[in-house]
Amino acid sequence: MDYSNLRRQAASMKKSLFDQGYLDEQFCQVEDLQDEASPNFAEEVVTLFFKDSAKLISNVEQALEKYPKDFNRWDAYMQQLKGSCSSIGASRMKSECMSFRDYCGQGNVEGCMRSFQKVKREHGALRQKLEAYFQLLRQAGQLVLLELPPGPGCKN
């Protein structure tokens, strides 16, 4: 059936995100927090994450321009981003944040710049993937709702 297909697809998408390292088990925790009281919790958090992280990334970007070699400042901003990433389990992004901070620690401007580009790339990639994932979930959920009102757990 459609919805079970969709759900299967969503499940396999999620698995591949884990396998590729985009997500880690913190994401599972986040999803686990979903319940009747907060049925869309995971998606809400992820949406909030992307909104907030976009801001943080732009902070870093500005800092890189406006405050050359101000490693402390860069590091501080990046630390905030890293904190967010770790809260939702954005594993690859988190690694890139860490490597950026390492470069800051070493005072390596080039390294910082490169690493920052990677952070942005990972951010974009993760956003795409998660959007697709939640889209699929929504479809699967909706289908379930429509076809089987008391159906098996709508959200997966």
Next chain:
Amino acid sequence: MRLDERNAAVGRVRDHFPVGMRVLAVDDDPVCLKVLENLLRRCQYHVTTTNQAVVALRMLRQNRDLFDLVISDVHMPDMDGFKLLELVGLEMDLPVIMLSVNGETKTVMKGITHGACDYLLKPVRLEELRNIWQHVVRRKFSNCERANIDGYEECTRPSNADFDHVHSQITGGTPDQCGRPSKKRKEYHSEEEDEGEESNGQENDDPSAPKKPRVVWSVELHRKFVAAVNQLGIDKAVPKRILELMNVERLTRENVASHLQKYRLYLKRLSAVASQQASIVAGLGGNDPFMRMGAFEGLQGYQSFASSAALPSFSPQGLLNRNNPTSFGIQGMSAYRPIQIATGNSTISHSNGDPNKYHLSLPGTSSRQGNLAQGLTTSVGQVQLTQKWFHEETEDLSTILSVSGRANNGVPGTLQSVTNSHLLQHGLVECRQDKVVIQPSSSGSSDRLEGTVGVSSSLMDSCASQQRVVPLSAFSTSASPMNGSFCSNAIAELGATSSGGTNICPSNDLRVARDNKVGASSSGNVILLSPDTVPNQKYLNFGGGSNLRQSMDGGNTDNLLNPKFIWSCLPTSLPPNLIGSHHPMSQRPNNGNLGGTMVGQTTASASTAAPQTRIDMIISGDTPTPKSASDLSFPRVHSELSSSSCSFDGLLNSIIKVEKDDASFSDDLGCDFYSLGACI
């Protein structure tokens, strides 16, 4: 729903502690906060969240009984998590758990030494959160047992069924075990209020119950304590002997023991920061009730609040404007923690009208009345920032503000802490500071001037004008203008100011030297240097919600006395350091709280804060007295300027022993109160 209804509802839930335990979560990261909130809900706790530390503090100050536990992020833009931690620990004595992405040992250590009862790394997991309720229980427990051994029945008489339940769970049996000694948990024990309980029987409610009465370590009491300790020798001082020497009724050995523990930590911290720039914390004496200083934020600068009624007149150095906002320029307080002394620890206790309220957290301040302005100046060498010390046990450690005992008429005796004597060891260029002289002289007033705190600013070695900080004499700031009469001894000392003029003229107004530049004007203004960072500025405002800038007249409803005295001795050469810790001092709601936050910030930038730093001292002393909150805004002191190490060492010390040598100063005082880097 209405507060009481809500509380009732919550109360019902609390019967099944830890279910329904009330947690306040603070994190500027919305994602983390959201996840955390849900995790906590999953544990069946009752969660309140905020992304701003100032808001959190305000909520807590309004009613600390609304929460059982606080979880806070370390890195927040509006306030350093450690500061919040100290403040909460000092003012409300609630367990605080720190959260951070940063798991480096030294950061974790910092959290622990600041009194966090736990330190969690992000991302936080559910299993970890399931156990946090232990901290609440543990704290109640140790309070109970610490309260007094004799009265342990009180502990065993939990007022709530659930405590009993919990208690027995913990003790595994009869409630009688309450008295059993709990292991000393240094980390948060030191932070625990454990204020020497003067009255027996600390209430021992269920862990989630409202506040427990604390023993108030008034200035006087603390002075006695320090005197006793000094007499015995810090190494040999044992609670029993101290208790004997102090000879205070109704004080138990346990009270002394816990106070001693805090004191020791305080000293240790001081010596650790000794190398840093010292900021001078000028304590302003507030009205008679002292201003209880809520946690001082060490780094930022202290705010000394001055009672509305009377601002202690500060020593000439322009320290504080008596009446209204006194701006301190605290300089030199380098960001280093020591300055934190003021934070959190210093609580300037406001006297509820009794004279003994002045608590100077300055250890060793023997001023009797309590108001000793503890000028904490951390000398560079010593870093005396008595940070925490101030706050410790007594809520009143108002080191900075030594409120002169006189409180009786509600006129706060304010003390000013001043001094940092020896602090400026570095070549503070300008340090002049020492000024924090508070003149206690309340002419003729019944207030007594409490010991003058001598602020000796040994600022700058290199500076020609090294002057000893004249001890700030605690002066009672009464409505009447204080005449700037320093204790004679203090005055004598002052002469040296580099600027040649620290004039110690007690002016009714405490005027803080605004200029953050190190060059504090010879007028001896204490310049509060605020840390260069803008966020620091926020600290200035921290103070019970009311912004520090409020003028005294405005009357801070918040009861926060925010005397911000920033005494910073800033050596110009020194890098920006934060001066003074910003500690909002909040008093217990019942007493007028003095929220004094000393904000000592040294602004790194050359832009000296304009004369503007006014320190609004909000002295909410006794409730009867009008509280004027004066915000002290400390000018940012350049870090360069400041780095004066002004050690405040406790005005008390100075009072007691004027001009002790630096070492002793720092030993005695922990500059808790204020990290005033007084740079003049």
